[in-house]
Amino acid sequence: MFKLTYIYGVYLLTFRVRINSTSTIKESPLSRQEQKLRTRRAIIEAAFSLLDERRSLSSISLREVARAAGIAPTSFYRHFKDIDELGLTLVDEAGLALRQLMRQARLRIASGGGVISTSVDTFMEFITANNNVFRLLLREHTGTSTAFRAAVLREIQHFNVELTDYTIASTGLPYKIANLQAEAMVKLVFSAGAEALDATDSQKKKVADRVKLQLRFVANGAHHAVKKRQLTK
Amino acid sequence: MFKLTYIYGVYLLTFRVRINSTSTIKESPLSRQEQKLRTRRAIIEAAFSLLDERRSLSSISLREVARAAGIAPTSFYRHFKDIDELGLTLVDEAGLALRQLMRQARLRIASGGGVISTSVDTFMEFITANNNVFRLLLREHTGTSTAFRAAVLREIQHFNVELTDYTIASTGLPYKIANLQAEAMVKLVFSAGAEALDATDSQKKKVADRVKLQLRFVANGAHHAVKKRQLTK
DNA sequence: TAAAATAGCGTACACTTGTAAGCTGAAAGT
DNA sequence: ACTTTCAGCTTACAAGTGTACGCTATTTTA
Numbered sequence: 001m002f003k004l005t006y007i008y009g010v011y012l013l014t015f016r017v018r019i020n021s022t023s024t025i026k027e028s029p030l031s032r033q034e035q036k037l038r039t040r041r042a043i044i045e046a047a048f049s050l051l052d053e054r055r056s057l058s059s060i061s062l063r064e065v066a067r068a069a070g071i072a073p074t075s076f077y078r079h080f081k082d083i084d085e086l087g088l089t090l091v092d093e094a095g096l097a098l099r100q101l102m103r104q105a106r107l108r109i110a111s112g113g114g115v116i117s118t119s120v121d122t123f124m125e126f127i128t129a130n131n132n133v134f135r136l137l138l139r140e141h142t143g144t145s146t147a148f149r150a151a152v153l154r155e156i157q158h159f160n161v162e163l164t165d166y167t168i169a170s171t172g173l174p175y176k177i178a179n180l181q182a183e184a185m186v187k188l189v190f191s192a193g194a195e196a197l198d199a200t201d202s203q204k205k206k207v208a209d210r211v212k213l214q215l216r217f218v219a220n221g222a223h224h225a226v227k228k229r230q231l232t233k
Numbered sequence: 234m235f236k237l238t239y240i241y242g243v244y245l246l247t248f249r250v251r252i253n254s255t256s257t258i259k260e261s262p263l264s265r266q267e268q269k270l271r272t273r274r275a276i277i278e279a280a281f282s283l284l285d286e287r288r289s290l291s292s293i294s295l296r297e298v299a300r301a302a303g304i305a306p307t308s309f310y311r312h313f314k315d316i317d318e319l320g321l322t323l324v325d326e327a328g329l330a331l332r333q334l335m336r337q338a339r340l341r342i343a344s345g346g347g348v349i350s351t352s353v354d355t356f357m358e359f360i361t362a363n364n365n366v367f368r369l370l371l372r373e374h375t376g377t378s379t380a381f382r383a384a385v386l387r388e389i390q391h392f393n394v395e396l397t398d399y400t401i402a403s404t405g406l407p408y409k410i411a412n413l414q415a416e417a418m419v420k421l422v423f424s425a426g427a428e429a430l431d432a433t434d435s436q437k438k439k440v441a442d443r444v445k446l447q448l449r450f451v452a453n454g455a456h457h458a459v460k461k462r463q464l465t466k
Numbered sequence: 467t468a469a470a471a472t473a474g475c476g477t478a479c480a481c482t483t484g485t486a487a488g489c490t491g492a493a494a495g496t
Numbered sequence: 497a498c499t500t501t502c503a504g505c506t507t508a509c510a511a512g513t514g515t516a517c518g519c520t521a522t523t524t525t526a
Contacts, residue, residue: 031523031524032471032472032473032522032523032524035473035523036472036473039473039474053377053379054377054378054379055377056291056376056377058289058292059291059292059377061512061513061514062513062514062515063512063513063514071473071474071475072474072475072476073475073513073514073515074474074475074476074514074515074516074517075473075474075475077515078472078473078474079473083514138375139375139376139377141375142371142372142374142375142427143289143372144286144287144288144289144292144372145287146286146287180443180446180447180450181447181450183443183447184421184447184450184451187420187421187424188417188420188421191420191424194375210413210416213413213458214413214414214416214417214451216454216458217413217414217417217450217451217454217455217457217458218417218447218450218451218454219454220453220454220457220458221449221450221451221452221453221454221455221457222450222454224450224453224454224457225446225449225450225453264493264494265492265493265494265501265502265503268493268503269502269503272503272504294482294483294484295483295484295485296482296483296484297482297483304503304504304505305504305505305506306483306484306485307484307485307486307487307504307505307506308503308504308505310485311502311503311504312503316484
């Protein structure tokens with residue numbers, strides 16, 4: 001339990017404590033499962049916290065994550081096989097957050113307001129609040145790992161499908177056109193998000209305004225394309 | 234000049250040769266300057282060759298580049314202060330290639346053919362021929378180095394300016410609209426390029442066709458926006 | 467209450483990395 | 497013919513990496 005170690009010319013009295021111990025006075029002891037889950041969470045959070053603007057998944061080391069999570073490097077393996085497995089978990093979590101974003105946008109649209117404007121604003125709030133989450137998606141989208149790239153693409157695909165369906169339902173555009181429009185819009189919004197990531201509030205507003213106009217171009221253009229086609233029939 | 238070394242249980246007779254020596258029979262000796270430039274080239278080419286789909290600038294090591302270039306690790310410093318300085322050089326070279334692409338597209342457009350179609354086709358040929366160059370730009374655009382990101386952005390900005398000017402000249406759109414349109418188009422084309430990077434020829438064609446339609450949406454939408462505004466005046 | 471399972475730890479090892487220091491042979495300058 | 501310059505080399509070192517192995521204290525199971 002207790003141990004006396006000599007290091008760097010100093011004697012250290014070390015002893016183990018449960019990490020993440022509840023800070024209430026009455027420490028209700030955690031079950032093993034619960035404790036394990038907490039440590040897993042700690043690892044995941046630690047990893048996210050390391051993913052600032054100068055680090056990517058491929059550049060964070062297992063030891064670094066372990067350090068930030070407050071565990072020994074080798075303990076990492078009790079939770080993830082690889083650093084890559086952790087990476088995939090992070091991408092999944094990011095995807096989850098993205099889907100929550102979609103739901104939120106849908107709710108807001110239902111309660112009034114322009115579709116484009118509301119969606120873009122919601123998106124901008126998201127990347128402000130979940131800075132590192134969005135950065136992860138953005139970076140791994142063009143990153144060095146095939147698996148990560150595929151995982152991110154899958155999440156973006158959700159966006160496309162959802163937006164395509166919505167477009168068909170609300171405008172009656174034919175599938176092909178609606179799909180092209182949705183894809184273009186998602187790309188434009190993500191690009192704008194990338195620009196806005198490290199921007200100040202006023203810059204963000206400018207980016208948002210610009211992309212809203214661009215989305216309107218796309219929407220009008222798609223609408224126009226269909227009308228013209230119908231006329232020639 | 235000659236040296237006998239013992240390593241891994243084997244005696245090796247090593248001796249120095251000039252790398253990149255001309256392979257003609259009559260070896261015309263290179264001037265020092267020339268030789269240095271060649272080595273510099275070798276380093277740059279080596280770095281590009283390492284930038285396949287699984288490596289990014291931040292993940293290639295000085296030693297690795299040196300190895301691929303056939304020089305000693307420490308010799309690297311005779312040419313670049315840092316690995317970062319090499320990185321910036323690579324981005325610059327990539328930017329140069331991009332500008333050549335623009336020129337080529339302009340020439341082709343002048344000699345007939347649809348603007349959108351010709352541009353996209355030229356772009357697709359570019360990323361096929363200069364795979365790693367485009368990959369570099371794409372990756373560092375969202376990469377971990379502020380300096381690299383800025384450098385890439387500068388290059389993309391060239392595209393925007395050029396396309397904005399062209400649009401104003403050929404359609405007479407007001408600056409603001411033309412600029413928004415150009416920006417959207419560049420983003421869509423780059424996104425499509427990203428998709429096409431690792432795609433087969435037939436997939437590339439599909440991507441190209443899709444993005445062409447999307448660009449038309451944008452163009453028509455922008456046009457429409459102006460017409461409508463003029464009517465309300 | 468005794469036995470089994472396991473989350474977390476410390477130690478250890480073989481690698482890779484960036485870069486400092488100093489040498490050398492050939493080219494360039496005088 | 498000499499000195500100077502310098503591209504490239506070898507050697508060396510401290511720091512960081514992933515991970516194998518085995519121990520331990522505590523929870524879980526029997």
